[in-house]
Amino acid sequence: MLAVDTVILYSLDIVNPDSATLPERPRKIVHLDCDCFYASVEMRDDPSLRGRPLAVGGRPDQRGVIATCNYEARKFGIHSAMSSALALRKCPGLLILPSAMDKYRAVSREIMAIYADYCPLIEPLSLDEAYLDVSASERCQGSATLIAAEIRARVAASVGVTVSAGVAPNKFIAKIASDWNKPDGLFVVRPREVDAFVAALPVSKLFGVGKVTAARFESLGVHTCADLRDWSLVDLHRQFGSFGPRLYELCRGIDRREVVPDRERKSVSVETTYATDLPSLDACMAELPGLLEQLERRIAHAQAGKTIRKLFVKIRFADFRQTTVECVGLETQPAAYRSLLEKGFARRNKPVRLLGVGVRTEQNEEVQSDLFVEI
Numbered sequence: 001m002l003a004v005d006t007v008i009l010y011s012l013d014i015v016n017p018d019s020a021t022l023p024e025r026p027r028k029i030v031h032l033d034c035d036c037f038y039a040s041v042e043m044r045d046d047p048s049l050r051g052r053p054l055a056v057g058g059r060p061d062q063r064g065v066i067a068t069c070n071y072e073a074r075k076f077g078i079h080s081a082m083s084s085a086l087a088l089r090k091c092p093g094l095l096i097l098p099s100a101m102d103k104y105r106a107v108s109r110e111i112m113a114i115y116a117d118y119c120p121l122i123e124p125l126s127l128d129e130a131y132l133d134v135s136a137s138e139r140c141q142g143s144a145t146l147i148a149a150e151i152r153a154r155v156a157a158s159v160g161v162t163v164s165a166g167v168a169p170n171k172f173i174a175k176i177a178s179d180w181n182k183p184d185g186l187f188v189v190r191p192r193e194v195d196a197f198v199a200a201l202p203v204s205k206l207f208g209v210g211k212v213t214a215a216r217f218e219s220l221g222v223h224t225c226a227d228l229r230d231w232s233l234v235d236l237h238r239q240f241g242s243f244g245p246r247l248y249e250l251c252r253g254i255d256r257r258e259v260v261p262d263r264e265r266k267s268v269s270v271e272t273t274y275a276t277d278l279p280s281l282d283a284c285m286a287e288l289p290g291l292l293e294q295l296e297r298r299i300a301h302a303q304a305g306k307t308i309r310k311l312f313v314k315i316r317f318a319d320f321r322q323t324t325v326e327c328v329g330l331e332t333q334p335a336a337y338r339s340l341l342e343k344g345f346a347r348r349n350k351p352v353r354l355l356g357v358g359v360r361t362e363q364n365e366e367v368q369s370d371l372f373v374e375i
Contacts, residue, residue, distance in 0.1 A: 026191045028144035029259065030132040031166040031174035032115065032151065035183035037128035039070040041107050042097055044160040053078070053094045060084035060096070062275040063353065067099055071183060110159050118147050121259045131171055133259035145188050152186065169194060172255035176205055198253035199226040206250045208243060225251035269314070269358025270294040277318045277351035284315075284341055284352055291357045292334060299332070299359065308332070308359045313340040316354035323347050332359065 034040065038056040043049045053073040058064015064084040076091035084096055108127035115122050121133035132147075140146035148165040155163045162184040166177025169191050180187035189197050203222055204214040222228050228236075228251040236244035249255070270291055278284050299308075311329040316322045325344040329336050337357055345352070 025135075026169040027133060028135045028137075029168055029171055029174040030134055030144055030148045030151075031168075031171070031178040032130050032132065032148070033164050033166075033178045033182075034111070034128035034155075035162045035164055036068050036070050037107075037161065038068045038099060038104055039073075040161040041104055042100075043070065045103075049095070053091050055084075055087060055094055055096045056099050057084050057087075057096055058098075058273070060088050063273045064096075065273070066096070069094075107159060107161070111155055111161075111163075114151060114154050114158070118151065120261065122261055123259045131174065131259045145186075148186055148188075152184075156184075170253070170255035171257050171259065172207060172250060173198065173253060176201070194253040198251065199224065199229070201225045203228055203251070206247065208246065213240075267312075267358055267360045268295070268299050269312075269356055270298055271314060271354060271356025273316075273354045274352070277353050278355065279351050281342065281345045284345060284355055285338065287355055288334070288337060288341060288357070291355065292332060292337060295332060295357050295359070306361045308361060310360040311336050311340065312358050312360065313337060313344050314354070314356035314358070315341075315344045315348075315352055317348045318351040318353050319348075320353075321348060321350075322354075326360070329359075 039054050042054065042056060051072065053070070053076060055066045055069035055073050055078060057066040057068075060083070066078060066080055066082045066084060066087050068080050069078050069087070073087075073091060073094055076087075076094070078087045078090055078094065087096070088094055104127055111128075112122065112124065112130065115130060115132055118139050119132055119134045119137045123131040125131070134144050134147050137144075137147060140150055144167045148167050152163045152165055155161065164178050164182045164184060165186045166174040166180065166189070167186070168174040168177050168189040173189050173194060177187040177189050202224055203209055203217045206225070209217070217223070217228075222231075228247065231239075231248075233245060233248045236248050238244070240247060272287070272291065274287075278287065308330055309328065310326050311332065312324055312326040314322070314324045323344050325340045327336060327340060341355075
């Protein structure tokens, strides 16, 4: 039986010894993540698909990629962002269905409506993933654990897909916890358990630690968050710059980020992966008008009066190297995109497999003179 959360006063902050501030009451954060969402919706609608390797993604003969796959497919080493052609080589019996985004969005709205019954502080991260701050919720006697369990049961019963949940005092730990008992699982990290839970985590679990940084930690003999705690704040800043203080906090389980409803959309973009590489700059330029037309339609649908601040072009070359070029701009000017494309293409001067265009909408960003930036 699930136990009601115990309310404990605690503080993980780096406390000023001269401060008389009392420790804050812990928040109750739930991270909810639908299991293999697109594939789950397809299996719900066609039960005959259950039990067989299934993926949702693009066609292998058109350089499609896997968006998601069920757990039967994952046993063959298939994962999201893998090319569909490689996925079929790993699992010749894999069924790849085309995505049906309108259907998935409709299912997502049903799920988010259930979440809204429990609290107003909901931060969607995607169609199938969200944070809830249930600290002030009176549902289920105020227990975050029981709220998460009830939400999971309701979604399974009324929507027909399973949801894994993590419950913790902050977003960082809740997100890790939701992955702990996947699929269709619930994992709770109570305030008194935070220190031991985080200490045992591999440093690769920390936000912002990718393959390069993880390899660097490995070379330095740092494997777990407990190892990282031996490093002083000064040493971490010296080794990792501005990321150092963040590492210092995360390895101690500190995450002050709030759950922010209705997050502002930062960019709008479209992109195409081509069945045959675009061999030259001229061939890329020929694709630009069609991409910009798609972008204009998407901006009209998504922007809702927001101000464009930057334009960008994304290029993935035949060798899978990728570059993004940006410039300041207040509207989608074809001439500006042509200049961005020319500059980006020159960086590798190789055939192109993917081309994308977009805008960024950071409204508080100071507009400066035209500047190209590589990301």
